[in-house]
Amino acid sequence: MMGLDIYKKIFHIRATETKLDELFKKGLVHGTAHFCIGQEFIPATISQYLTNEDTVTSTHRGHGHALAKGLDVKLLLAEILGKSIGYNAGKGGSQHISSKDHNFYANGITGGMMPVANGMAFANKYKSNAAIVVTYLGDGTMNEGNALEALNLASVLKLPILFVCENNSYAMSTHVKKAVAGSIQDRVKGFGIAYEIIKENDFKKLDEVAKKVIDEMRKNPAPFFIEVQTYRHHGHSKNDQNLYRTKDEEKFWFERDVLIALEKELLESGTSKEELESFKKSCVEEIDRIAEEVSALPEENEEKILDHVYSK
Ligand SMILES: Cc1ncc(C[n+]2csc(CCOP(=O)(O)OP(=O)(O)O)c2C)c(N)n1
Ligand SMILES: [Mg+2]
Secondary structure: OOOHHHHHHHHHHHHHHHHHHHHHHOOOOOOOOOOOOOOOHHHHHHHOOOOOOOEEEEOOOOHHHHHHOOOOHHHHHHHHOOOOOOOOOOOOOOOOOEEHHHOEEEOOOOOOHHHHHHHHHHHHHHHOOOOOEEEEEEOHHHHOHHHHHHHHHHHHOOOOEEEEEEEOOEEOOEEHHHHOOOOHHHHHHHOOOEEEEEOOOOHHHHHHHHHHHHHHHHHOOOOEEEEEEOOOOOOOOOOOOOOOOOHHHHHHHHOOOHHHHHHHHHHHOOOOHHHHHHHHHHHHHHHHHHHHHHHOOOOOOHHHOOOOOOOO
């Protein structure tokens, strides 16, 4: 269902990453991060139809997947800033956030979680518990052996797993047309997996398809693959200035920003400008407050640095 709730979720994810960008620029975050700004509507839409028992596996570009699955923004920011109250004691960082309580697991190895997700889906099927697994991947990930093997096994074992391919046309700086032979669709269909394409950020179609597919998967376990054509507004990661994309291409996609489209629709259907502005202000203020609180926490102390390391 598209409306104010989904708008708020997308705005919240975007505001969180915008804040993170600011923290990076101040030198408060180590390592790198991959922003999902422009793509937030995908997890925000899919997660509407998930329960806590459903599992989501995520990628290097996972902050939006995590927040949409219900993870708490304070503990997420703490993890990314390397603080010990973070979801993984500040040792996973941006790309390796997991929360057992939320059945959420991310990993920065491209396609690395897909076989693991199959295992989780197999467990659900074995227990007949109607829970499903959603596993996110990118267009570039379709060239990983892991990904292709996982698609094969999901089909052979008829697993209740939804593959969501966020096709933002690029794997780092390489365009999908220069990297993926044939088509993603033909590959998926070659494995006998049902497939649907969502073109050009068509958030309404994604909503319809996600609802239908997830309902059906709970009753009759079988894999499904949704390819969503979308676009990331920022570079691949923090040190990428997007020099390989044309201004025309960016303009095309920025005009199709789901947040802008939804805001326009909300205003046209009677939500007042004041309500939206007041929500945005309080959302940004809350994230500012949390970021300040988390930034002020002490760094992990040296004695604890080797905790959770299994081979010392
Ligand atoms: C096995 C492996 N190889 C290479 C990398 C480096 N790497 C990180 S993201 C990425 C590109 C992924 O592209 P895509 O699947 O399209 O996802 P997107 O970044 O566009 O969301 C690569 C090659 C990695 N993390 N893991
Ligand atoms: Mg990509």
